[in-house]
Amino acid sequence: MFERVTVHPFFPTYVWVHDLKPEIYQPLNQRLLKDIDEMTAPRPPLPPGNHSWQTEQRLHEIEEFDQLTGIINGACKGVLDQIEIANDSFIITGCWANMSPPGVFHIAHTHPNNFLSGVYYAQVQEGADSISFHEPRTQQDIISPTTTRLNKYNSLVHQLKVKPGRLVIFPSWFVHSVGRNESDRLRVSVSFNMMFSSYAEKISQPKWSGIPVRRRSSP
Numbered sequence: 001m002f003e004r005v006t007v008h009p010f011f012p013t014y015v016w017v018h019d020l021k022p023e024i025y026q027p028l029n030q031r032l033l034k035d036i037d038e039m040t041a042p043r044p045p046l047p048p049g050n051h052s053w054q055t056e057q058r059l060h061e062i063e064e065f066d067q068l069t070g071i072i073n074g075a076c077k078g079v080l081d082q083i084e085i086a087n088d089s090f091i092i093t094g095c096w097a098n099m100s101p102p103g104v105f106h107i108a109h110t111h112p113n114n115f116l117s118g119v120y121y122a123q124v125q126e127g128a129d130s131i132s133f134h135e136p137r138t139q140q141d142i143i144s145p146t147t148t149r150l151n152k153y154n155s156l157v158h159q160l161k162v163k164p165g166r167l168v169i170f171p172s173w174f175v176h177s178v179g180r181n182e183s184d185r186l187r188v189s190v191s192f193n194m195m196f197s198s199y200a201e202k203i204s205q206p207k208w209s210g211i212p213v214r215r216r217s218s219p
């Protein structure tokens with residue numbers, strides 16, 4: 001009946017996955033784990049319940065993390081190029097390490113006041129190797145018919161597998177969560193936020209011109 005049927009993914013929501021080469025991530029992760037461990041020792045005991053250790057958020061200003069900061073900056077530049085953003089002047093506004101013991105999970109959240117956010121995985125293993133992304137169209141679950149198979153058109157949550165050396169980048173508004181650490185080891189990752197460095201001065205400025213207004217006080 002139809003000569004052709006096409007589907008157009010308007011307003012797609014992307015997650016960018018960057019996998020480092022083993023010869024890069026193996027020594028990097030070894031160093032990161034050692035540095036994070038030593039530089040946060042002695043860590044305060046975690047209160048009972050669902051708690052991770054999170055470091056301060058200025059790791060991108062500390063020399064020991066220069067290689068990872070460079071990798072994050074390079075990947076963010078690639079993302080901006082791919083989505084063809086004109087103003088590519090940006091900074092990392094926060095960067096911190098997460099150490100999550102077995103049993104710990106992270107509820108759904110966003111990273112406000114930033115453009116891109118991401119996570120680099122230094123130590124993840126089976127049972128602690130995923131991040132979930134949640135349907136951003138909040139009314140989408142009001143009509144929720146039974147499906148024949150879950151796929152990208154009908155799922156409200158998408159789980160992305162992660163592994164050591166993987167850097168995941170997503171829009172900061174994209175709601176995400178981390179399931180319970182079902183492994184018997186610490187899950188160690190480094191999160192970051194990125195924002196345009198001259199947001200108010202440049203990007204917020206109107207993109208159109210109106211009729212000129214004569215200044216009464218002009219000479």
Ligand SMILES: [Fe+2]
Pocket residue numbers: 109110111176191
């Ligand atoms: Fe997050």
